[in-house]
Amino acid sequence: MKAAREARPAPLAAAGLGVVVPVLVVALVLVMLVAACVGSVTVPLAETWRVIAGHVTGDLSGVDPAYDQIVWRYRVPRVILAALCGAGLAVAGVVLQAVVNNPLADPYVLGLSSGASLGAVLVITAGAGAIGGLGVTLAAFLGAMAAIVLVFLLGQQGGQVLPTRLVLAGVAIGYLLLACTSYLQLRANPNELRQVMFWLLGSVAGATWDQLRVVTLVVCLSIAVLLLFGRRLNALATGDEQATALGVDVRTLRIGMLVASSLLTGVLIAVAGGVGFVGLMIPHLVRLAFGVDHRRVLPLAVLVGAVYLVAVDLLSRSVDPPNELPLGIFTAAFGAPFFLWLLRRDSTLGAG
Amino acid sequence: MRLDIADLTVSLGGRPVVDGAGLTVPEGSFVGLVGPNGSGKTTLLRTVYRSLRPEAGAVLLGGEDVWRLSARESARRTAAVLQDGGGSGALTVAEVVALGRNPHQGLFAREGAEDRSLVASALAQTGMEGYAGRLFGSLSGGERQRVLLARALAQRPRLLVLDELTNHLDIRARFELLELVRTIGITSLAVLHELDLAVRCCDQLVVLSGGRVAAAGPVLNALTPAVLRDVFGVNAVAERHADGVVRVTYHASPLAATTPASGEPGCG
Numbered sequence: 299m300k301a302a303r304e305a306r307p308a309p310l311a312a313a314g315l316g317v318v319v320p321v322l323v324v325a326l327v328l329v330m331l332v333a334a335c336v337g338s339v340t341v342p343l344a345e346t347w348r349v350i351a352g353h354v355t356g357d358l359s360g361v362d363p364a365y366d367q368i369v370w371r372y373r374v375p376r377v378i379l380a381a382l383c384g385a386g387l388a389v390a391g392v393v394l395q396a397v398v399n400n401p402l403a404d405p406y407v408l409g410l411s412s413g414a415s416l417g418a419v420l421v422i423t424a425g426a427g428a429i430g431g432l433g434v435t436l437a438a439f440l441g442a443m444a445a446i447v448l449v450f451l452l453g454q455q456g457g458q459v460l461p462t463r464l465v466l467a468g469v470a471i472g473y474l475l476l477a478c479t480s481y482l483q484l485r486a487n488p489n490e491l492r493q494v495m496f497w498l499l500g501s502v503a504g505a506t507w508d509q510l511r512v513v514t515l516v517v518c519l520s521i522a523v524l525l526l527f528g529r530r531l532n533a534l535a536t537g538d539e540q541a542t543a544l545g546v547d548v549r550t551l552r553i554g555m556l557v558a559s560s561l562l563t564g565v566l567i568a569v570a571g572g573v574g575f576v577g578l579m580i581p582h583l584v585r586l587a588f589g590v591d592h593r594r595v596l597p598l599a600v601l602v603g604a605v606y607l608v609a610v611d612l613l614s615r616s617v618d619p620p621n622e623l624p625l626g627i628f629t630a631a632f633g634a635p636f637f638l639w640l641l642r643r644d645s646t647l648g649a650g
Numbered sequence: 651m652r653l654d655i656a657d658l659t660v661s662l663g664g665r666p667v668v669d670g671a672g673l674t675v676p677e678g679s680f681v682g683l684v685g686p687n688g689s690g691k692t693t694l695l696r697t698v699y700r701s702l703r704p705e706a707g708a709v710l711l712g713g714e715d716v717w718r719l720s721a722r723e724s725a726r727r728t729a730a731v732l733q734d735g736g737g738s739g740a741l742t743v744a745e746v747v748a749l750g751r752n753p754h755q756g757l758f759a760r761e762g763a764e765d766r767s768l769v770a771s772a773l774a775q776t777g778m779e780g781y782a783g784r785l786f787g788s789l790s791g792g793e794r795q796r797v798l799l800a801r802a803l804a805q806r807p808r809l810l811v812l813d814e815l816t817n818h819l820d821i822r823a824r825f826e827l828l829e830l831v832r833t834i835g836i837t838s839l840a841v842l843h844e845l846d847l848a849v850r851c852c853d854q855l856v857v858l859s860g861g862r863v864a865a866a867g868p869v870l871n872a873l874t875p876a877v878l879r880d881v882f883g884v885n886a887v888a889e890r891h892a893d894g895v896v897r898v899t900y901h902a903s904p905l906a907a908t909t910p911a912s913g914e915p916g917c918g
Contacts, residue, residue, distance in 0.1 A: 307742075307785055526757050532741070533752050540735035543699040543811070544801075545725030545753030590740040 311589035315597065318588070322601035326381065329605055333377045333612040334369055338620035341365050350374065371507075379505035380611040380625075381604040382517045383570045384580070388603025389521055390559040390566075391577030392584075392595055396531045397555045398461040404578035405563040408453075408468035408556075411574075412475035413445025414438040414567040418497050419479050423486045434497065435509070439568035445471055446560045459552050499624030500573035502611055513569055520562035521600055527555065528593035535590075573625050575633030576603055583636070651712040651727065651808035651837055652677045653698065658707035660693050660861075667693045669861035670707070675809070675854075680831065680838045682848040684873075685858035686882055691841040692813055694858065698839065699730040699811050711809055725753035729802035730811040736794055739787020743797050746786050747772055750804030772803040776830060792823035799827070803834065812840035816847060825851075849873060849888050849896040857881055869896055 310318070335346045345362060349369040352358040358366070390405040398407070406412075417437035449471050453464030483494055530551055533541045538548045563577075580603040584595050610629055615622045653675040660668040668690040675681045683691045696702035697709050700716055709716045716724050729750070736746065750772065751765045773779045776796040781789070786797060795815060802810060810831065816824040824844075828851040831838055842848040848855055848869075855872040857865040859881040865872040873888040878898075886900040 308740075311742075529749070529752055529755065532737075532745070533749050536735050536737040536749070537732075539696070539701050540730070540732050542701040542721055543725060543728070543730035543732065543735075544749055544805070545722040547721040585740075590738060591745055 308585070308587055308589040310587045313588065315594060319597060319601065322598070322605065326601060326605050326608070329608050329612070330377050330381060333380070333608050334373045336612060337368070337373060337615055339368055341369055345369075375505040375507050375510055376502045376611065377608055378510060379502040379513065379570060380608045382510075382513055383502060383566050383573055384576055384603035384605070384607025384610075385521060385600040386517045386562050386566050386603075387573060387577040387607075388580035388584075388599040389524055389596060390563045392581040392592070392599045393524055393527075393531070393555050393559045394577070395581055396534060396592065397552050397559075398465050399535075400461065400465055401582070402578070403465065404575075405559065406472075406567075406572070406574070406577065407465055408560065409445040409449045409471040409475065410442045410560060410563050411567055411572045412472040412479065414442035414564070415498055415572060416475045416479045416482075417441025417444075418571070419482050419486075419494050422493050422497065423482050423490050435568045438497075438571075439564050441475075442560075442564035442567055445475060446564070450556070458549060459556070461552075464556075496624050497571045499626030500571040500629070501614075501622070501624050502570050502607075503615075503622055505569070509569055513565060516565045517562060520558050523558055524555070524562075525596050525600075527551070528591070528596050531555075531592040531596075535592075571624075571626070573607070573629055575626075575629040576607055579629075579633040579636055580606060653809055653837065653839060654708075654710040654713075655694070655698070656708050656710070658694065658697060658704050658709065660690075660697060660702060660704045662693065667861050668697075668704070671858065671861060671863050672707075673856045673863060673866055675837055675839050678835060678837055679853040680840065680851065681854045681856060682840050682842045682852035683856050683858065684842055684845060684848050685864075689858040689881075690861040691858055693861075695730075695811055695813055695839070695841055698809075699728050700724045722753045725805060727807060728809045728811060729805040729807035730813070731795070731798045731802050731815055732813045733817060736786055736798055739785065741786055742782065743773070743778065743784050743786055743789070744769060744782040746797055747782075747801045747804050750801040753805060768804050768806065769800075772800040773797075775803055775834065776800040792819050792827065795819065795823075795827055796830070799830065803836075807836060810834075810836045810838040810840075812838060814841055814843055817843065845873065845878075845882070845886075845888070845898045849898055873898070 331343065331346065334350070335341050335343050345365045346369050349361055349366050352361045353370055387405050394403045394405055394407060395401055417440055418434045421434045421437040449464065449468045452467035452471070453459060455463070483491060486494060530546050533544045533546045534548065534551065536544065541548050580599050581595065584599045584602055588594050588598055607625070610625055610632070614625055614628050617623060656672045658668050658671045659666060671690070671694060673681070683694065685691050693702065697704045698716065700719070700721060703717060711727055716728065747769045748761060748765065751761070751768065755765070770779070773782060776799050778793065778796050778800055781793065781797070786794065789797065812831065815831070816827055819827065824847055828847060831840070832851060842852070852869060854867060855869050856863055857872055857877055864881050865874065865877045870888060870890065875887050878884055878886045878888070884900055886898055888896060888898045890896050
């Protein structure tokens with residue numbers, strides 16, 4: 299049987315959440331602090347701390363205005379956005395993999411990223427006037443939502459969401475929209491093209507406090523809601539029939555989870571572009587390390603995802619300063635080898 | 651709790667799979683649902699655990715229409731052990747059994763002392779108490795079915811629905827498992843593929859054929875030579891032997907099979 303090959307317990311399966319969560323929270327705070335210090339201009343840790351503490355307490359006396367500008371206006375928002383993106387994409391990945399019952403699903407599998415890309419590229423290449431004066435962010439969000447609605451409509455039958463059909467519809471819509479995006483790119487001038495490339499590969503460089511308010515609210519709310527559903531997702535993993543017999547309203551759960559994770563992903567992709575691989579890789583990493591119980595996987599994916607993307611963003615701007623590389627290059631450069639290793643290690647992936 | 655099904659009709663892909671079937675499972679009894687492949691056994695079962703809504707007819711548990719209940723309310727009354735219902739196998743036995751508490755836990759509920767003690771007693775009832783920390787995927791087929799039965803018991807159901815509980819198990823495990831269900835004593839409706847097991851372990855049988863009930867009642871009343879011939883296409887007879895055990899004896903036919911030797915464990 300399929301299950302017999304998975305008989306090894308995960309190495310950290312026995313570690314309690316009461317230990318692992320605080321450890322990861324500390325790691326996240328540390329990596330965020332370091333990320334706030336390091337960059338084209340490195341600010342000493344003490345100064346960084348003074349700036350952050352000053353803004354939190356409202357007492358900015360003794361803070362160097364130049365450091366304040368770098369740390370508070372520029373770096374802290376991008377570090378927070380990186381953490382939110384990592385956390386949100388990882389948790390959306392866990393949920394989507396569970397809901398469509400496919401280990402290869404990621405938050406973009408249902409066409410969200412291609413919809414967002416088309417919206418963004420349309421505005422970048424045709425100018426803000428293209429879609430009623432929308433900015434890139436809003437156009438990307440609307441593109442993502444239009445794509446997911448289309449995929450939903452095509453992926454259901456009589457109100458029943460069929461996971462395989464949904465994934466196939468997502469892939470097909472993805473290709474269709476990609477064709478449109480590619481055509482627009484061909485017609486773009488080099489400057490626009492560079493902007494498009496950066497957007498497509500994802501970046502948190504443009505983070506602003508204004509934008510963070512909405513993003514933080516959406517991400518924290520969605521994560522809080524999704525975390526409540528660990529037990530039901532465990533039940534869903536026994537199959538639709540058995541989950542029903544265990545008291546899960548499978549249809550409502552599936553639609554609810556898809557809507558919540560799509561909204562979350564749509565917002566993130568709108569502000570940070572197509573940060574690939576996090577939503578695919580972090581869920582598998584967490585499962586391999588901590589076991590498959592969703593009540594553990596969901597909160598741990600939030601934290602591991604946040605740590606990972608903050609670290610990746612840090613790398614992306616420290617490899618070749620003062621130039622920055624898009625996040626997508628690093629997430630995929632680490633993600634792809636990891637995924638290949640995973641494929642070779644776990645005989646159940648791709649074999650079932 | 652007594653289950654009554656009346657005038658049940660279910661179509662799949664435009665074809666009636668269950669066609670006006672009715673049956674009763676009396677309180678505390680073990681009723682076997684038998685019939686050839688495609689006779690509608692599993693489809694009928696799906697309407698009982700609220701997975702497939704019937705087009706017509708009623709499924710009444712203790713006089714209450716299960717299709718008026720929510721999935722959660724229904725799962726507090728009816729537990730089902732289905733084929734391949736164990737998930738990926740990477741959860742521990744205790745985690746698998748704890749899923750049985752799902753219908754009793756709200757969205758914000760965490761596993762409490764009562765849940766843990768019910769999980770422990772369900773494991774004890776099925777003889778799996780030493781396995782709580784093992785991975786489900788590392789168990790043998792018979793052990794897995796016991797764990798899934800324990801999960802169903804952790805639901806504290808008043809009706810057990812079993813779909814081919816003993817499929818793929820060796821002969822000894824089959825008898826032991828069905829004997830276990832009998833001793834637990836919860837009202838049970840079980841789809842059984844093997845008539846040998848069905849006649850030895852069930853109080854009553856319901857024979858389905860083409861989505862209709864061809865015969866029903868105490869084992870020997872239901873499984874007459876005529877039913878065996880017309881429904882199952884075998885030349886056979888079910889009879890009580892001198893040792894008090896009911897066995898099916900198959901005579902020469904295209905589906906000839908041997909009867910189990912006497913002295914086997916369980917379900918006597």
